[in-house]
Ligand code: IPM
């Protein structure tokens with residue numbers, strides 16, 4: 025199989041973690057007889073520095089003309105002062121929207137080797153955490169009109185939150201389809217006691233649920249969900265929600281696993297092309313020090329193999345290799361605990377390559 029992958033290393037620790045993911049993909053290519061061609065492009069803060077905008081046209085074109093995109097992380101305090109249209113975050117939103125990536129899959133699972141790192145009590149953690157957050161990614165308040173204007177002598181800001189039926193329908197279908205490959209349970213999260221967008225959300229999700237009689241569907245209010253995630257995370261299988269709620273809940277879900285550096289994500293649209301990135305940020309404080317954890321990015325590359333290229337065996341090969349490296353006691357600084365061996369970002373890449381063989 026031959027695939028072209030657009031690579032956005034980005035800012036902060038982005039370049040060093042992506043480097044390790046590329047080494048892993050190259051090893052997989054060798055082992056299984058595939059060819060992955062990487063085309064490097066700039067986006068985020070480094071693109072602002074080099075081209076005056078966080079999302080150069082060439083970058084967007086290469087994202088639209090490839091088989092998938094691998095992204096490290098973008099942003100950092102250095103670009104806090106730039107106008108909002110060219111902020112590093114705008115690049116991310118621009119790519120998501122231009123590529124039509126409406127479904128953001130964020131698996132949050134507890135690695136048994138790292139259970140002690142969870143901030144939750146052991147009796148809660150021992151029931152396990154293995155959920156899939158399915159976040160709508162190109163609608164809602166993120167993509168409505170954003171306006172700040174003077175009204176009656178003071179500044180007033182508006183962020184319009186809009187959802188159309190078709191936008192809810194397609195993300196609901198994604199969630200139910202994923203549930204079919206998991207434990208056949210979906211919890212749809214909204215604020216239907218207050219918001220019209222949520223009332224429509226609940227109605228449309230209910231309708232789509234009818235097409236999936238083998239999947240159990242429940243509704244949960246977002247504030248209660250935030251609470252339930254720390255109280256009893258084992259109750260969740262697939263969680264589906266709108267953009268802003270999903271942004272917040274997915275950080276919470278990853279944090280309770282205790283290892284945000286390990287969490288991967290996939291953003292998908294109608295076709296097979298997607299964008300894959302770790303869910304953590306650019307961590308400028310540790311950038312360039314070989315301290316970062318590359319596993320979230322490497323697991324994102326594995327998700328690319330599985331979801332975009334249909335290479336299940338290759339994806340499992342990467343996941344198993346990581347499992348064995350953790351079993352052997354190797355840890356980057358963020359997941360270090362007593363009795364384990366602390367290694368750097370590159371060495372973590374080495375260890376995973378060794379296990380892939
Ligand atoms: C995420 C991030 C982005 C978002 C930011 C950087 C725009 O927090 O991917 O969750 O809010 O979607």
Ligand code: MG
Pocket residue numbers: 271272275
């Ligand atoms: Mg976020």
